[in-house]
Amino acid sequence: MTARPLPLNLAPTLIAWQRVHGRHSLPWVGSRDPYRVWLSEIMLQQTQVSAVLGYYERFLERFPDVAALAAAHQDEVLALWSGLGYYSRARNLHRCAQVVVDQHGGRFPGHSVALADLPGIGRSTAAAIAAFCFDERCAILDGNVKRVLTRALGNGDDLAEGRHERALWQQAEALLPAQDIAAYTQGLMDLGASLCSTRRPACDACPLASLCVARAEGQPEAYPVKTRKLKRGQRAHALLWLDHKDSVWLVQRPQTGVWAGLWALPEFESDRDLWDQARDWPGVGRPMPTVQHALTHFDWTLRPCHWLLPDSLSTAHRQQVENGLPSGRWVMREQALSMGLPTPIRRLFEAGPPR
């Protein structure tokens, strides 16, 4: 594709718009505290602002600074994150806090290159922290910003190819203003999160309307171009919700893979495996409605079964049941709700066992 000249008025136009129409009421906007900016940037990845607000406040209340977060137990961090999804972010958040405390004396490095070396901080997130907190002139390029820039510039190259993505980074860098980098960076984010939406962008209200190539072509939704589609897989498992009195048997998932480090119900390859396991158990088992859960790479069909052991269970019987289960522990159901649970499991507990 022939390169078009870059619109030199893009940055000043965006800065002027951000000062008036930007999302100034968001609690992290305008902050120059790397801890707060970093926390908001990580939480906002693949997550809507409305979902993040409550989590952001609760995190800051419990962990007011990076030292408090570093000193916490991972279970507590995952519990506070529970429901926000993409749990690798929470584990990296915790690890990153520990690295900042152990290797940087509790202060975030003051440059984007050093920030991008920290766990869970990619190039765009590092640039955002550096721009907001240290006025560093560096470009961000998250999903929303890719959309704004490819549309405004009419960049229809396939971003699935590394060379095209690199070229877009170069364009993003060439567009940086000489000053007001924080307002410019925030303006790109605000525009991508509001008017320049994936579907039906509000071009008539957009500050970039007069220079936007995609708008002039009448096809803003044709950008950005990315041909390689994620191949989604399918999985199905049976889940055992085992109750005894007020307690449920929970298993902590391994530190890698799906729901890593979270507490969940024991998982079986099939319903048959589960029922075979429970064949000689006392009490009553009842299948529950199937749950469909979408993860980044696959759709997961979960078939929970609720098994209620009798209150009067002997120690020997209880031991027999536990011996056949993946290693875990009994947890009071009330207490389970304050632990790091995957969203589908939390919803099951909140709805309560079948009657």
Ligand code: SF4
């Ligand atoms: S004019 Fe439309 S497509 Fe172009 S940047 Fe603005 S909202 Fe996006």
